[in-house]
Amino acid sequence: MSDELWTDVGAAEDLATRAVQEVTVGRTKIALTCKDGVFGAISGVCNHVGGPLGKGALDGDYVVCPWHYWKFHCRTGVGEPGYEADRVPAHDVKVDAGRVLVKNTASSTRAKAPHTPHPLARPVQREAGPIRILGISTTSMTDGHPRYSTSDALLEHALKCAAAEDACETRLVRLRDLSFRACEGFYSKAARACTWPCSITQMDADDQMDRIYEGVVHWADAVLVATPIRWGGASSLYCKMAERMNCIQNQETIANKHLLRNKVAGFIITGGQDNVQAVAGQMLGFFAELGLQFPQFPYIAHSRGWSAEDMENNERHVQESTALHDGAAALADRCAVMARGLVEATEGKSALVRGGRKGMRLDA
Ligand code: FES
Numbered sequence: 001m002s003d004e005l006w007t008d009v010g011a012a013e014d015l016a017t018r019a020v021q022e023v024t025v026g027r028t029k030i031a032l033t034c035k036d037g038v039f040g041a042i043s044g045v046c047n048h049v050g051g052p053l054g055k056g057a058l059d060g061d062y063v064v065c066p067w068h069y070w071k072f073h074c075r076t077g078v079g080e081p082g083y084e085a086d087r088v089p090a091h092d093v094k095v096d097a098g099r100v101l102v103k104n105t106a107s108s109t110r111a112k113a114p115h116t117p118h119p120l121a122r123p124v125q126r127e128a129g130p131i132r133i134l135g136i137s138t139t140s141m142t143d144g145h146p147r148y149s150t151s152d153a154l155l156e157h158a159l160k161c162a163a164a165e166d167a168c169e170t171r172l173v174r175l176r177d178l179s180f181r182a183c184e185g186f187y188s189k190a191a192r193a194c195t196w197p198c199s200i201t202q203m204d205a206d207d208q209m210d211r212i213y214e215g216v217v218h219w220a221d222a223v224l225v226a227t228p229i230r231w232g233g234a235s236s237l238y239c240k241m242a243e244r245m246n247c248i249q250n251q252e253t254i255a256n257k258h259l260l261r262n263k264v265a266g267f268i269i270t271g272g273q274d275n276v277q278a279v280a281g282q283m284l285g286f287f288a289e290l291g292l293q294f295p296q297f298p299y300i301a302h303s304r305g306w307s308a309e310d311m312e313n314n315e316r317h318v319q320e321s322t323a324l325h326d327g328a329a330a331l332a333d334r335c336a337v338m339a340r341g342l343v344e345a346t347e348g349k350s351a352l353v354r355g356g357r358k359g360m361r362l363d364a
Contacts, residue, residue, distance in 0.1 A: 229271025
């Protein structure tokens, strides 16, 4: 395209009815804006990960990217205050005989400011040390008003046994202690709009889902997830967490990047209604899609049937049940043993120093 060429992108009367729209000049996508009757034209490709600026919105003089809300001045292409070093190309635009003309060549160039990568974006590499088990409790309860939770209690017991009998390092995260936003459906905008680390995590320093990502992706060899059954499904906090893990699974499908390798998952499911196998099936399917592996008998469960509306007895039943506590401990053991096997297979047996009752300790 010649420097002198302009492209007719349409009738001014029609184009003025939309604050932001995407037009093409040759093969270049342009975000065409109209504010107070004045047209502006900047590149339609966002500096971040290529979001379509022409499908965004106008906030004052700034085009807001529809993917993760970066902003660029609608006429100069310069980033919003504080981010001026990020700039997308701007194009001259004029109205002639009722037609909007955009100059083919840009009047400014693209510039990308260096952005420090989020800590979660570092390569996934297992640090030497004992087998690590992350427990995730997903039951909900009101802050300051604790109650006995069967799933929570069995998870705590499982972790305690893994530490004592398998010499594992354990960590317990209760979702109810974290403040994190629901997935906002970035994947529904476009596959590439769902990023790793999660777009929300990168945008919102107060969002605490990074604790889960850090634990599952970078720290743990095995993950034990405990959930109550709520109306035949896993807990609402479990579902909220699972939705936010979409970014891990999407790395498999859109970037062929396997964030989770050689890790193990097991589940503790308790409830007042029978639907254990459906809940277990969902959890197994989901964590399999994330890339985790399962030991034989990958979950333990307990449930009261429809005819036993006596949850106070359910609590006592679980508290007094040797079978459930032994089952939780055995599940943790199976996960630890499998995780140890995977670590041995990938890092070499020389990395292991036999220690603890079941030889779970790794070289520091
Ligand atoms: S803000 Fe535009 S692609 Fe992320």
